Amino acid sequence: MTTSLQRVLTTLGHQEPDRTPLFLFTTMHGARELGLSIQEYFSRAEHVVEGQMRLLEKYRSDCLYPFFYASLELEAFGGDTLFIENGPPNAGRPIIHRSEDIDQLEPPSVAKAVCLFRVLETIGQLKARVGDTVPIIGVVMSPFSLPVMQMGFDHYIELIYEQPARFSRLMAINEAFCVEWANAQLAAGATAICFFDPVSSTTNIPRDLYLKTGQPSAMRTLKRINGPTATHLASGRGLGIVADIAATGTAVLGVSALEDLALLKDAARNKLTLLGSLNGVEMRRWTADEAEAEVKRAIAKAGRGGGFILADNHGEIPWQVPDDVLLAIRDAVDRWGRYPLNWIA
Amino acid sequence: MSELCEALEALDRPRIEALFQRALATDGPLQVIERLIVPSLKQVGDGWHDGRVALSQVYMSSRICEDMIRRVLPARAPGHGGQARMAIVVLNDYHMLGKRIVYSVLRASGFDLFDYERMDVAEIVDRAEADRLDILLVSVLMLPSALKVPELRSALEARGVHVRIAVGGAPFLFDTNLWREVGADAVGYSASDAVGIVQQWMEEAK
Numbered sequence: 001m002t003t004s005l006q007r008v009l010t011t012l013g014h015q016e017p018d019r020t021p022l023f024l025f026t027t028m029h030g031a032r033e034l035g036l037s038i039q040e041y042f043s044r045a046e047h048v049v050e051g052q053m054r055l056l057e058k059y060r061s062d063c064l065y066p067f068f069y070a071s072l073e074l075e076a077f078g079g080d081t082l083f084i085e086n087g088p089p090n091a092g093r094p095i096i097h098r099s100e101d102i103d104q105l106e107p108p109s110v111a112k113a114v115c116l117f118r119v120l121e122t123i124g125q126l127k128a129r130v131g132d133t134v135p136i137i138g139v140v141m142s143p144f145s146l147p148v149m150q151m152g153f154d155h156y157i158e159l160i161y162e163q164p165a166r167f168s169r170l171m172a173i174n175e176a177f178c179v180e181w182a183n184a185q186l187a188a189g190a191t192a193i194c195f196f197d198p199v200s201s202t203t204n205i206p207r208d209l210y211l212k213t214g215q216p217s218a219m220r221t222l223k224r225i226n227g228p229t230a231t232h233l234a235s236g237r238g239l240g241i242v243a244d245i246a247a248t249g250t251a252v253l254g255v256s257a258l259e260d261l262a263l264l265k266d267a268a269r270n271k272l273t274l275l276g277s278l279n280g281v282e283m284r285r286w287t288a289d290e291a292e293a294e295v296k297r298a299i300a301k302a303g304r305g306g307g308f309i310l311a312d313n314h315g316e317i318p319w320q321v322p323d324d325v326l327l328a329i330r331d332a333v334d335r336w337g338r339y340p341l342n343w344i345a
Numbered sequence: 346m347s348e349l350c351e352a353l354e355a356l357d358r359p360r361i362e363a364l365f366q367r368a369l370a371t372d373g374p375l376q377v378i379e380r381l382i383v384p385s386l387k388q389v390g391d392g393w394h395d396g397r398v399a400l401s402q403v404y405m406s407s408r409i410c411e412d413m414i415r416r417v418l419p420a421r422a423p424g425h426g427g428q429a430r431m432a433i434v435v436l437n438d439y440h441m442l443g444k445r446i447v448y449s450v451l452r453a454s455g456f457d458l459f460d461y462e463r464m465d466v467a468e469i470v471d472r473a474e475a476d477r478l479d480i481l482l483v484s485v486l487m488l489p490s491a492l493k494v495p496e497l498r499s500a501l502e503a504r505g506v507h508v509r510i511a512v513g514g515a516p517f518l519f520d521t522n523l524w525r526e527v528g529a530d531a532v533g534y535s536a537s538d539a540v541g542i543v544q545q546w547m548e549e550a551k
Contacts, residue, residue: 087489
């Protein structure tokens with residue numbers, strides 16, 4: 001029987017596996033499985049391990065996703081996290097209050113950042129449970145996107161345009177941290193690293209600026225990460241920079257529901273595996289029929305020839321998405337994702 | 346106008362300033378705003394919605410226009426001269442960029458408004474009542490914040506604050522039915538949409 005890891009590796013090789021791999025990025029749903037609040041759930045590695053294993057059994061996703069929340073990295077820099085009862089934790093106040101603060105900023109040591117240990121413990125325990133059968137996806141924020149939490153998006157945009165020297169220093173700090181954090185997760189047992197880089201999306205900055213800022217930062221960072229990476233634009237647009245992102249050395253691109261998956265597939269063919277692009281916001285009110293139709297549409301546009309993993313388009317399924325919808329997605333992949341995809345006209 | 350749009354998208358501040366001064370040489374500030382700035386910012390905003398222009402360009406260009414307008418048309422109290430009394434707020438979450446852009450675009454379009462920064466439902470109700478608002482612009486990034494709008498609407502009505510609510514932010518882009526579901530009166534898909542919504546509501550109130 002084909003394992004999830006074999007299935008994913010085949011599609012990453014731009015070959016057709018037995019069926020389309022499905023990554024259900026359920027981070028918070030494990031809390032519901034265990035009857036815990038989201039804050040309680042993320043307070044212990046054992047909770048997340050148990051939650052991820054229960055979700056794996058329930059939805060038969062082709063990955064484990066030991067991602068806690070993005071602001072964990074801000075915590076490593078001395079910031080804090082704000083929990084809510086029905087959604088992902090938010091970053092607290094920025095740690096860079098004035099751009100001059102960057103002059104004194106230093107990258108935190110992963111080995112000393114206690115807040116990160118829970119993630120490493122989770123990855124290690126999951127690896128002990130599944131071995132090499134199911135890919136374990138670690139997560140980092142890209143050095144180029146982390147400043148949105150570190151200093152606020154408005155001040156960060158101003159920094160990019162107006163203070164190139166301080167921008168470069170901030171990238172050097174964040175790149176050092178990102179590489180150490182990614183490699184620690186790989187050493188703990190992660191199979192690959194999802195490199196969240198929404199600021200690089202053409203939704204957020206123009207391509208010419210990306211080529212001078214986000215792309216070189218990604219290139220410097222990814223080549224120092226000791227394992228495969230997937231770049232995720234977290235719902236942002238990327239069609240205009242597919243080849244530029246491929247040039248960073250990443251293997252996978254998480255794409256937006258706002259762009260045509262068929263056009264993305266043409267642009268990425270044999271260069272990048274596409275990951276996406278089910279609309280997570282709409283998903284919470286889909287019927288089973290709508291879920292099936294969306295799965296079918298995505299597979300029809302991007303499934304042929306491999307190089308495609310079906311997932312939501314943001315990298316995190318909202319808390320509000322009910323089990324019924326996720327199970328309907330699972331069933332639809334079983335029905336329409338089997339290769340060869342002869343049903344496609 | 347297209348010349349200004351090009352300069353705005355390129356963030357070419359000297360050229361933007363020159364075009365603005367050239368327009369001011371023949372027209373008053375209000376005419377320049379109406380005929381040049383508002384349509385140009387709308388074109389930039391539409392470009393973002395269509396995927397041709399990036400958020401960083403929208404943000405920086407709106408700030409440049411806001412600065413220029415502030416010099417010739419200093420901020421006054423919201424509600425002056427027959428304008429609607431309006432405010433903008435980030436509801437519950439902590440992502441301020443969208444609100445900042447809409448605020449700048451409205452200021453650059455000649456509107457004065459309260460900036461509530463970030464508030465929860467109870468804080469908004471208190472301020473909306475005290476400021477006797479006609480219009481409330483609500484910006485969110487996170488889906489749970491968008492789903493708080495019905496609670497906000499109910500709390501405002503329970504207090505007897507009858508205000509029209511326009512919403513904007515990522516969840517509404519990804520689910521175009523969401524604004525109706527949460528009971529908003531309008532949705533903006535780009536910052537410049539806020540100008541049209543406010544203008545329309547002010548017309549209707551006449």
